[in-house]
Amino acid sequence: xxxxxxxxxxxxxxxxxxxxxxxxxxxxxxxxxxxxxxxxxxxxxxxxxxxxxxxxxxxxxxxxxxxxxxxxxxxxxxxxxxxxxxxxxxxxxxxxxxxxxxxxxxxxxxxxxxxxxxxxxxxxxxxxxxxxxxxxxxxxxxxxxxxxxxxxxxxxxxxxxxxxxxxxxxxxxxxxxxxxxxxxxxxxxxxxxxxxxxxxxxxxxxxxxxxxxxxxxxxxxxxxxxxxxxxxxxxxxxxxxxxxxxxxx
Numbered sequence: 001x002x003x004x005x006x007x008x009x010x011x012x013x014x015x016x017x018x019x020x021x022x023x024x025x026x027x028x029x030x031x032x033x034x035x036x037x038x039x040x041x042x043x044x045x046x047x048x049x050x051x052x053x054x055x056x057x058x059x060x061x062x063x064x065x066x067x068x069x070x071x072x073x074x075x076x077x078x079x080x081x082x083x084x085x086x087x088x089x090x091x092x093x094x095x096x097x098x099x100x101x102x103x104x105x106x107x108x109x110x111x112x113x114x115x116x117x118x119x120x121x122x123x124x125x126x127x128x129x130x131x132x133x134x135x136x137x138x139x140x141x142x143x144x145x146x147x148x149x150x151x152x153x154x155x156x157x158x159x160x161x162x163x164x165x166x167x168x169x170x171x172x173x174x175x176x177x178x179x180x181x182x183x184x185x186x187x188x189x190x191x192x193x194x195x196x197x198x199x200x201x202x203x204x205x206x207x208x209x210x211x212x213x214x215x216x217x218x219x220x221x222x223x224x225x226x227x228x229x230x231x232x233x234x235x236x237x238x239x240x241x242x243x244x245x246x247x248x249x
Contacts, residue, residue, distance in 0.1 A: 028058040038069060046073035047081045054094075063094030074105060082109035083117045090120075099130030110141060118145035119153045126156075126166075135166025146177060154181035155189050162192070171202035182213060190217035191225050198228075207238025 031052050037045035050069035053062045067088060073081035086105035089098045103124050109117030122141035125134045139160060145153035158178030161170045175196065181189035194213035197206045211232055217225035233242045 031058045038072070041076075043073045043076040043078045043081070046070075046076070047078050050081065050084070063088075067094040074108065077108075077112070079109045079112045079114050079117075082106075082112070083114055083120075086117065086120065099124070101130075103130035110144070113144075113148075115145045115148035115150040115153070118142075118148070119150050122153065122156070139166060146180070149180070149184070151181050151184045151186050151189075154178070154184070155186050158189060158192065175202050182216070185216065185220075187217040187220040187222040187225070190214065191222055194225065194228070207232070209238075211238040 034045045034048045054066035089102035106121040125138035161174035178189040190213045197210035214225045
């Protein structure tokens with residue numbers, strides 16, 4: 001495991017801009033060390049080497065070589081390599097764009113429980129991208145990711161249940177999932193939930209709770225939340241009446 005720790009430490013130093021003039025030498029040594037282990041079949045070293053080539057850390061940047069090593073790791077079940085290989089096929093980076101191949105690798109990672117891979121696979125099923133469009137399968141994977149607290153999956157589930165996309169409308173489920181996403185700071189979920197509290201749609205009408213949620217979204221720059229909260233301050237709806245704050249928003 002030592003080679004993993006060394007690579008991770010160097011990577012963090014590079015990201016933080018903390019390495020001295022010996023950076024290139026150190027990274028070159030990392031590439032050599034990881035290549036030796038990768039050629040012996042070590043999946044983590046293969047993943048590390050893929051990342052080294054993809055970023056050009058201590059070696060010439062080479063997306064084709066990166067894909068080769070990511071694939072070697074992915075074929076051994078390395079979940080992050082599977083996810084990245086899916087991303088590369090999805091974006092056509094280092095390989096021809098191939099949505100079916102992207103879906104294949106997202107599925108491999110999703111079946112190992114990777115929440116973001118589950119989310120991406122759900123999106124592909126929803127859009128019919130690389131797979132036959134299948135809302136039932138999409139919702140299955142959104143649930144798997146949402147239950148692991150993936151905020152994007154939680155927001156999408158809230159939307160799906162709000163408008164009955166592939167399922168019967170279910171406002172209780174919609175509120176539940178949007179509440180989960182809002183609690184994680186998702187601005188879109190805060191707006192949708194705040195709007196519900198303003199009019200009492202699926203929740204008790206509560207101007208103060210609406211203002212609290214909309215303020216969270218407004219502070220993230222969400223324009224609709226800013227406009228709505230401004231009108232609330234102007235009218236003193238759920239907040240103290242304050243025209244100066246309304247004008248700022």
